[in-house]
Amino acid sequence: xSTEPVTTIAAATEAIPVVEKRKSVTFQAVEDPNPAPETSExxxxxxxxxxxxxxxxxxxxxxxxxxxxxxxPSIVEDAEHSEMWGVELAxxxxxxxxxxxxxxxxxxxxxxxxxxxxxIEALKWRKTVNPMxxxxxxxxxNSKFGGLGYVTVYPKSKGHAKEIVTWNIYGAVKDNKAxxxxxxxxxxxxxxxMELSVKELDLPSATEKIPENGEDPxxxxxxxxxxxxxxxxxxxxxxxxxxxxxxxxxxxxxxxLKEKFFVNVPLVMGWVFATMKVFLSxxxxxxxxxxxYGSSLAGELxxxxxxxxxxxxxxxxxxxxxxxxKYGA
Numbered sequence: 125x126s127t128e129p130v131t132t133i134a135a136a137t138e139a140i141p142v143v144e145k146r147k148s149v150t151f152q153a154v155e156d157p158n159p160a161p162e163t164s165e166x167x168x169x170x171x172x173x174x175x176x177x178x179x180x181x182x183x184x185x186x187x188x189x190x191x192x193x194x195x196x197p198s199i200v201e202d203a204e205h206s207e208m209w210g211v212e213l214a215x216x217x218x219x220x221x222x223x224x225x226x227x228x229x230x231x232x233x234x235x236x237x238x239x240x241x242x243x244i245e246a247l248k249w250r251k252t253v254n255p256m257x258x259x260x261x262x263x264x265x266n267s268k269f270g271g272l273g274y275v276t277v278y279p280k281s282k283g284h285a286k287e288i289v290t291w292n293i294y295g296a297v298k299d300n301k302a303x304x305x306x307x308x309x310x311x312x313x314x315x316x317x318m319e320l321s322v323k324e325l326d327l328p329s330a331t332e333k334i335p336e337n338g339e340d341p342x343x344x345x346x347x348x349x350x351x352x353x354x355x356x357x358x359x360x361x362x363x364x365x366x367x368x369x370x371x372x373x374x375x376x377x378x379x380x381l382k383e384k385f386f387v388n389v390p391l392v393m394g395w396v397f398a399t400m401k402v403f404l405s406x407x408x409x410x411x412x413x414x415x416x417y418g419s420s421l422a423g424e425l426x427x428x429x430x431x432x433x434x435x436x437x438x439x440x441x442x443x444x445x446x447x448x449x450k451y452g453a
Contacts, residue, residue: 307368348384423437
């Protein structure tokens with residue numbers, strides 16, 4: 125879920141010096157007055173080396189994925205952590221690991237050095253924050269985050285075992301400062317919700333690699349709903365939380381997003397998209413779709429749009445029937 129900034133040549137004519145042809149000179153051999161004594165030992169004739177007439181076969185270049193696998197031991201050692209999205213990183217024969225590494229490569233246009241640096245940073249973040257533990261054990265304050273996020277798993281669609289949609293219902297925010305004022309707390313809540321989506325992807329059980337240069341089937345849809353939102357009028361608290369969230373998620377969850385829809389979008393949302401373009405790649409930004417009306421969403425997702433809630437143009441149950449994180453008092 126993560127933009128990027130944007131002589132007259134004078135021909136000098138040198139004079140070429142004319143070199144006179146030298147006269148040929150004839151040298152006559154001069155007999156050595158003290159010739160070296162003859163020896164019975166014969167000097168072996170040196171034969172010129174015979175070059176192999178067979179063309180040498182070029183060593184095939186390793187793929188970016190193989191090169192990143194070669195770096196994996198040092199990556200894990202540097203990060204002092206080996207778990208990513210529930211996958212314990214292993215060797216090239218381990219399908220879930222190939223999926224993780226391929227995602228980091230694709231997020232960096234197959235640049236191995238950049239993918240390595242991002243993977244190290246993401247592993248260090250997971251070691252520090254432990255988002256899987258946040259999902260399993262943390263109870264978030266209902267008054268701050270209750271009703272804001274859900275995950276819905278829809279039945280199989282073309283080319284996918286299931287479709288996963290993460291919902292952020294920002295119209296449910298009751299108090300801007302309470303929800304967004306503590307940025308670390310807000311990011312932790314968002315990370316727990318993201319881990320719930322990742323858990324449904326079930327990457328540790330994957331048996332099929334991402335096709336080389338083909339479509340990645342291990343991704344999800346996200347929907348941000350701004351129905352009845354009144355807090356997005358350049359509120360500095362919201363802006364600060366949004367900036368950190370975008371930075372963190374673009375680093376820690378690359379290439380998990382298939383498409384992202386912003387529905388019931390008011391005009392004042394322009395600054396949100398501007399912020400996103402600063403931190404996300406152009407390829408990621410292309411996945412973003414702002415919609416003025418929530419009921420238009422089903423038409424954007426024809427493979428399972430009919431299963432969406434009625435508020436989004438489908439005939440399914442409400443988002444509140446989906447999965448969510450734990451809440452306390």
